Amino acid sequence: MKQLSLKRKKSLIGISFLSPWIVGFLVFTAFPLVYSLYLSFQKVKITPNGILTEYIKFENYAYAFTVDAEFTQILLKFVRELVISTPIIIVFSLIIALLLNQPIRMKGFFRTVFFLPVIIASGPVITDLMEQDVTSIPSIENYAIFETFLANSDGIWNTILLYLMNNLIIILWYSGVQILIFLAALQKTDRQIYEAAKIDGASNWECFWKVTLPTLFPMIIVNLIYTIVTYSVFALNPVVEHIQSNMFELSTGYGYASALSWVYFLVITALLAVSVGIMAVRGNKKYR
């Protein structure tokens, strides 16, 4: 009997430590989530007496996909860019992490350089840099290799390649945290596994595919989630801007903006679920 009461007491104390989060979650996350879902089905009018709402069913959503031509376009553009950029960010940060994991000098210096963009990359800074055209590698389109490549490739690849060329530095700038996550995981893997593999006659190349990649696999999923989330909440994101500008437009207002934000939320969740799902299924087949 006493044992139980002690246990109960401890769990009460634990919950009291959590109470700020529980209150905050209810007030600042759960309630707003429900309220914005509610608003998305309403026509919201702001009057001096407060907010007036009128139930209009799915009209806001219908409006988003039929009348508002801009929204579907920028949403598609966002999805396309995300699908192109995410694998590049992941692969690139993996390569950098592998390079930094080698026994080299000035490791600290290089780490500092690769993490620097995380510190300074706020929306206006990047906008400014984009305006100056420094986010692409200077005059790369003039190089012969790329010219022939662009001339010989067809539509889709062409646009992808051009997008990459023009935004390469910004895409790379997103990978600061991911590099460090991979690096931390690499440094925690046991050297003995590599020694054993080497004794069994594995080359460096085989070691990478058969030892390094499987051990890093959970981190790839973590980085995937991190990349998608940070990419989609970034202030420069046109979808975010569109939602915010619709909030204060008289013809659309809070209700429509809420509907847009919910569409956006669902799209991101779907993207996360699909990409993590694909990775998990492929990973399970290969590595387990």
Place this chain on the structure above:
Amino acid sequence: MLETKLSQDQRKRIDKYTTKTKRYLLGVQGNNGFLFKLCVYSLLIVIGFVYLYPIIYMDSYSFKSLEDLLNPLISWIPSTFYVENYQVAYQVLDLIPTLVETLYVTVIPSIAQTAVAAIIGYGFARYDFPLKKTLLVLVLITFIIPPQVVMIPRYVFFNELELIGSILSFLLPAMFGQGLNSAIFILIFYQFFRMIPKALEEAAHLDGAGNFRIFMTIAIPMAVPAIIISFLFSFVWYWNETALASLYFGNELTTLPIQLGKFNATFEKLYTGDTTTQNINEGISMAGTMLSILPLLIVYFFTQRWFVEGVDRSGITGE
């Protein structure tokens, strides 16, 4: 044909040298040879340059006068050390008051966020209670929910309470563990407190210290690294947040990045009708960008170790 002319002794020596150079170039273990290192270093330096290219460009252009900007012969190094761009940018950004305001709206929420994350992380790490797993999952889910979804209701809510334009619109969510990326900080503290042994706290408990006192006098002093890491990360993230800041702060408060976003407009307002000064040019706007990131660069210069360790300590790499 050459080999036949060599004596046994010479051949042996040549063999020795070839193996030595081979070993030197390719290494014994496959990853410590000279060629391999050359590859690694050159790749790192090239990628590092690509990374820093915008910053170097910014730096160089911010010191260029109008003549230098127009002169096609001058690409990287300005002909004179021209600081007038910085003087103009300083005025446009209204640097010192803006900086003070930025620090006010970033440091206070960061402190609150860190403190609350420590309390919550401690609760998760040290106590067992029903639904703990569910709550932990909910914490992680808050990371995935985009701020845009909860932004509108929060705005309406703050508007009702007349908190728009006050720091409380940032501070209140931070105080309840719902600030920017709060989930990550809770996770950092959770992992940190799980890693440190319970023995000290148990001893204090036997000596009759209360739970809260144990937390304040034993757990918190041990968590200094986690506190520094959380504070720095939330400082940087709050600093760089512009979409939410411009929405919640309205016209009352401003931050350096927001001012930078309005740079061109402010410049025009300051200098219209003034024929003596030049139009806005690349040099001036680059100087503005440089000034707005300078405080962060200074902070990063002194604290980079903590940022790098932060990712290690977050425990996402599995324990």
